[in-house]
Amino acid sequence: MSMYPYWFYLPALLIFGLFFLVPSLMAFYYSLTRWTLFESQFIGLKNYSTFLQDPQLKLALRNTVIYALLTSGFKTIIALPVAALLTSRIKFKGFFRSVVFFPVLVSTVAVGATFSTLMQPSTGLINQFLSLFGVPKIEWLGNPQLAIYSVALVDIWKGIGIAIVILMAGIQSIPTEYFDAAKLEGGAWVAFRHVILPLSRNAAFTVILLSLISGLRSFDLIWTLTQGGPGFASDVLTSVVLKQYQAGFYGLSAAGNVLIFLFVTIIAFPLMRFFTRLEIET
Amino acid sequence: MGLLIVGLIFIVPFVFILLTASKTSGEAALLEFSLPTRFQLVENITQVMTFANNRMLLALANSALLTVSSVTGIVLVAALVAYVMQRRNDRIAAGVTLILFMGLVLPPAVATTVFFLQKIGVYKTIFSLVMIEIALAMPFAVVILRAFIGSIPREIDEAAIMDGASPLRLFFSIILPLLRPALVTIIVTSSIAVYNDFANPLYFLPGARNVTAQLTMFSYMGQFGTQWNLVFANVAVLTILPFIMFMIFQRQIVSGMTSGAVKG
Numbered sequence: 111m112s113m114y115p116y117w118f119y120l121p122a123l124l125i126f127g128l129f130f131l132v133p134s135l136m137a138f139y140y141s142l143t144r145w146t147l148f149e150s151q152f153i154g155l156k157n158y159s160t161f162l163q164d165p166q167l168k169l170a171l172r173n174t175v176i177y178a179l180l181t182s183g184f185k186t187i188i189a190l191p192v193a194a195l196l197t198s199r200i201k202f203k204g205f206f207r208s209v210v211f212f213p214v215l216v217s218t219v220a221v222g223a224t225f226s227t228l229m230q231p232s233t234g235l236i237n238q239f240l241s242l243f244g245v246p247k248i249e250w251l252g253n254p255q256l257a258i259y260s261v262a263l264v265d266i267w268k269g270i271g272i273a274i275v276i277l278m279a280g281i282q283s284i285p286t287e288y289f290d291a292a293k294l295e296g297g298a299w300v301a302f303r304h305v306i307l308p309l310s311r312n313a314a315f316t317v318i319l320l321s322l323i324s325g326l327r328s329f330d331l332i333w334t335l336t337q338g339g340p341g342f343a344s345d346v347l348t349s350v351v352l353k354q355y356q357a358g359f360y361g362l363s364a365a366g367n368v369l370i371f372l373f374v375t376i377i378a379f380p381l382m383r384f385f386t387r388l389e390i391e392t
Numbered sequence: 393m394g395l396l397i398v399g400l401i402f403i404v405p406f407v408f409i410l411l412t413a414s415k416t417s418g419e420a421a422l423l424e425f426s427l428p429t430r431f432q433l434v435e436n437i438t439q440v441m442t443f444a445n446n447r448m449l450l451a452l453a454n455s456a457l458l459t460v461s462s463v464t465g466i467v468l469v470a471a472l473v474a475y476v477m478q479r480r481n482d483r484i485a486a487g488v489t490l491i492l493f494m495g496l497v498l499p500p501a502v503a504t505t506v507f508f509l510q511k512i513g514v515y516k517t518i519f520s521l522v523m524i525e526i527a528l529a530m531p532f533a534v535v536i537l538r539a540f541i542g543s544i545p546r547e548i549d550e551a552a553i554m555d556g557a558s559p560l561r562l563f564f565s566i567i568l569p570l571l572r573p574a575l576v577t578i579i580v581t582s583s584i585a586v587y588n589d590f591a592n593p594l595y596f597l598p599g600a601r602n603v604t605a606q607l608t609m610f611s612y613m614g615q616f617g618t619q620w621n622l623v624f625a626n627v628a629v630l631t632i633l634p635f636i637m638f639m640i641f642q643r644q645i646v647s648g649m650t651s652g653a654v655k656g
Contacts, residue, residue, distance in 0.1 A: 113479075118563075119472075119488060123491070126495070129523040130495060140507075212402070217631070238425070334590075351499075374499075
């Protein structure tokens, strides 16, 4: 055992501790203070009550939940049949895999610039295309009711490649005997319905959990596409916290960070335990 | 048929980027999905590169330095941790797992991080941003590497120990080379993540001299609000590196992404 010295842990724990853990935990203390970066004054839970009474907060909370549910739900639902197709015997499989995965590697900033152009109401390509079918002009990012859904749509487009790859791995780990049996029973649909759907469960759980957590914490795409606008219509928790930081309300933004942490934990942990119980032993 | 539609939905935006980046600014302003009448992609990219005293070149150099240092750090420290964790598999390893798991649920706190960096005197340095990127990438890297080290038989360690190798020697000359497939995955995914990151450089590395590749987009949108050909030439420049990496490591990215994610 002395061949595996504990000091191998040191560099990682030092870096992780100093540059992530300590600042994150400091937020717990400073969230209880009125803080100007130079001095702090203990004020108890006042930041929390201020944060929770913020009229925009209700909307941001609602947006965060909608965004996380929509992106993780649709990624899973769309990715399953696509992953099934891409693991079957079709032509140009490799090409399609690449095409679907590539947006994962493109930066959020680039995707944001591209889609804010494609989604322009009068000249944008998306509306131009839809008008061929007689669809009236849609204000994708300019309509307060619609903005958050439009960002979610772009998020699905950008991130679905990861979901497809994970599900493909899940499908490929299913023993072939099952597929042979399904073929005898009656073809592709039977295989999808009675083999792939039940047996790729573990991979689907992984996809749902990963995309739900990243959806609850998402910030980049919303920031590049709408900055939380129009007005505050597409703000999520993370963008509210950043706006408070930019406005110099440091204690308040720390409280917001703690609330995001609690929120993600309260949703993610029970779900994780629930999924672990449902997992199939392979 | 269904796949064809899916394929188009994914290809069209990239074709649009290239078409617009090749047009004159007047033609690009129409935002049409059409072939340019005068093909000037090279001129546009040159203009993007030389804009504001070659700012793009400075940004790419900064990004290169940031990415290479961060990825080297991630690979080294994560491999050291994952190796001891997997081999010892004791209560301390479980504790370290739990600590790293915090990285998945705790949101990075901007205000306190800036404050803390100022306190230890490294705010606005590339060094501090490198350290932050290493910390953020660590949980994922450790999970993948630990799973992979599990597939390296202990007999290999024992043989090296019999030959009188020191712990460091065993790790660097025996284990690390065997980790190659997993390391490639981590090198690719983390270099893409660091290179594409814009939020952290925005907060922790402000200042014109510290500009990174992604941040070039922001001033652009303001200054060239309507010069869409330059905006998209900029997008094209940013996307060249991920594209090259993707072409080289395509297979490994996909297989590596899945090895740690699914218990198969």
